[in-house]
Amino acid sequence: MRRRECFSVLAATGTAALTGASGAYAEISFPRCTREEFSFPVNAIPGGRTIRLGMIGDIGHTDMILRDLSSVPNVHLTAYSNRSSDGPVAPGVRVYREYEEMLEREELDLAGICLPYFRNAGAATAAAERGLHVVMEKPVATTLNDLSVLKDTVIRKRVRLTALLGMRFEPPYQAVRERISAGDIGEPILATAQKSYKFGRTRPDFYRVREQFGGTIPWVGIHAIDYIHYTTRLGYTRVAAMHGNMCHPEYPGVEDHAGILFRLSNGGTAMLNLDYLRPESAPTHGDDRLRVIGSEGSLEILDGGSRVECISTSGIHDIELPRRKLFFQDFISELRGEGNHLISPEEPFEMTRVSLMARESAERGVALDL
Numbered sequence: 385m386r387r388r389e390c391f392s393v394l395a396a397t398g399t400a401a402l403t404g405a406s407g408a409y410a411e412i413s414f415p416r417c418t419r420e421e422f423s424f425p426v427n428a429i430p431g432g433r434t435i436r437l438g439m440i441g442d443i444g445h446t447d448m449i450l451r452d453l454s455s456v457p458n459v460h461l462t463a464y465s466n467r468s469s470d471g472p473v474a475p476g477v478r479v480y481r482e483y484e485e486m487l488e489r490e491e492l493d494l495a496g497i498c499l500p501y502f503r504n505a506g507a508a509t510a511a512a513e514r515g516l517h518v519v520m521e522k523p524v525a526t527t528l529n530d531l532s533v534l535k536d537t538v539i540r541k542r543v544r545l546t547a548l549l550g551m552r553f554e555p556p557y558q559a560v561r562e563r564i565s566a567g568d569i570g571e572p573i574l575a576t577a578q579k580s581y582k583f584g585r586t587r588p589d590f591y592r593v594r595e596q597f598g599g600t601i602p603w604v605g606i607h608a609i610d611y612i613h614y615t616t617r618l619g620y621t622r623v624a625a626m627h628g629n630m631c632h633p634e635y636p637g638v639e640d641h642a643g644i645l646f647r648l649s650n651g652g653t654a655m656l657n658l659d660y661l662r663p664e665s666a667p668t669h670g671d672d673r674l675r676v677i678g679s680e681g682s683l684e685i686l687d688g689g690s691r692v693e694c695i696s697t698s699g700i701h702d703i704e705l706p707r708r709k710l711f712f713q714d715f716i717s718e719l720r721g722e723g724n725h726l727i728s729p730e731e732p733f734e735m736t737r738v739s740l741m742a743r744e745s746a747e748r749g750v751a752l753d754l
Contacts, residue, residue: 414528414737416619416754417535422729426517426544428721429493435716436462438492440483440507441499443468443588444521445548449496452712459716463490466499466507483507492516494719500590501598505530508545512537519715522547522606523736526598531740535733546715546725547732551607551672552614553714555705556685559692560615560676563683563703568696570680572616575654577608578673583660587635594637599743600658601627601642606739607672608656609644613735616676620654620738620754622647625746631661644742 429435437459439446453459464473465480473479480486487495487510495511497504497520505525508518512534524547525531538545551557564572581604590596597603613619627642629635640661646654662671668688675684681696683703692703709726718725738754745752 414532417730417734417737419728419730421539424539424542426542426719429719431458431720431722433458435459435493435719436491437494437496438463438465438483438486438490438511438516439496439498440464440486440511441466441468441497441503443500444498445550446496446498448548448550448711449498449519452710455710456713456716459494462492484510487511487514487516494519497521500588500596501603502526502590502596505534509534509537512541512543512545515541515543517543517719518545519712520545520547520732522549522732523598523602523739524732525736525740526595526602528737528740531733531736544719544725544729545732546727547735548711549607549610549727549732549735550711551611553709553711553726554689555708556689556692557611557615557674558706558709559703560674560683560685561617562706563692563694564615564676564678565617568681568694569676569678569683571650571652572618572648572676572678573650573652575612575616575648575652575674575676577612577654577656577675578671579604579608579656579658580662580671581660582662582664582666582669583632583640584664587638590637591635592637597637599627600639600660601625601644601743601746602736602739604660605642605644605656605658605742606735608658608674609739609742610731610735611674612646612654612656612676613731615674616648618652619649619734620646621649622751622753623738623742623745624751625742626749627658627743627746639746642746644746646742 461477463478463486465483465486495516495518497507504521508520511518623646625644627639629640632640642658644656684693686693694703715725717723741752
C-alpha cells in the first residue's frame with residue numbers, strides 16, 4: 385500500500401501512525417478513553433493518616449504540587465529524586481539521584497512527576513506498577529505507545545492518576561462552565577481559544593530535540609484542548625492541524641506556532657491557535673483566551689482572565705467569578721474519599737490522546753478521526 389493510501393485508511397479507521405524515538409513508523413489503535421474504563425474503586429487514604437509523597441523531577445509546574453503542601457494537612461514530602469539542581473530541600477527529605485532507587489527504597493503513597501516531558505510516562509508507569517497514586521505533568525505521555533502502557537498499568541493496578549491541567553481550576557473557566565451548564569447561551573456551537581507565550585531567552589536543552597520535547601501541541605495546546613472540553617462538556621471527533629518553527633531555529637524540537645481545527649461531539653466546531661511568539665515587551669508571559677458562542681448567546685473571557693462577559697437574550701453583563709480552587713488540595717480530597725477531583729480519572733489520558741492525535745495531524749498533513 386502506498387503511504388498516502390495508508391494514511392487515508394488510518395484516518396478512516398481511527399488508527400494513528402506515530403513516530404517513536406528511533407524515527408520508525410508504527411501503527412497503533414488507540415480508541416477514546418472512557419469513564420467506564422476507570423470506574424474501579426481505588427483505595428482511599430484515611431484523613432488521619434499521613435500521605436507520603438515522593439517527588440520525581442523539578443521541571444514544569446512543580447509549584448502546583450509543592451506550593452499547596454502547607455495548606456493540605458497530613459501530606460509529607462518524604463523523598464525527592466531526579467533534581468536538576470543541588471540546592472537545599474526541606475529538612476528530613478531524603479534525596480536520590482534516580483527515581484528507580486527511590487521507589488525501591490521508600491514506602492510511598494503518592495508520586496509527583498515532573499521530568500523532561502518524554503520521561504514522564506515511564507516514571508508514572510513505574511510508580512503505578514508499585515501501587516502508588518500519581519500526580520504528574522501533562523501531557524501524561526509524548527507517544528501513543530507510552531500512553532497505552534501507562535493507561536493499562538493504571539487500570540490494572542487500580543491507582544488514581546491526575547495531570548497538571550491547572551487552567552480548568554482558574555475562576556474564569558469555572559464561571560464559563562457554570563453558565564454553559566445553566567443554559568445561559570443555549571447549546572455551545574463554536575469555541576475559539578488562544579495560547580500565546582513568550583519563548584524567553586533560553587529553554588532547557590531537551591527542547592532542541594523533538595522526541596524529548598514532544599511537540600508544542602501536546603505541551604501548550606493541551607491546556608486549551610482541556611478547557612474547551614471542560615467548559616462545554618463536549619468531546620472531540622475529528623481534527624485537522626498545522627504547525628511549524630519559523631523564528632527559533634536553535635530549538636528545532638519546538639513548534640513556535642500552531643493552528644488546530646476540531647469537530648466537536650455535538651457537531652460544533654472548535655478552533656485553537658498557539659504560539660511561542662509573544663513579544664518580550666508584553667506585560668505578561670502568557671495571553672490565554674476563550675470564547676464560546678452558542679445557540680442563544682456567547683461567553684468570553686476578557687482582560688487577561690479578570691472578567692467574563694455574557695451576551696444573551698437578557699442583555700450584556702459580566703459574570704461573577706467564583707473563588708479559585710487549589711489543584712493539589714482538590715486531588716488529595718478525593719484520595720481521602722472526601723469528594724471528586726475536578727479532573728476525572730479518564731481525562732488526563734483522553735486529553736493527552738487528543739493532543740497527540742492533533743500533533744500527528746499536523747505532522748502528516750491529514751485530518752484524523754478521533
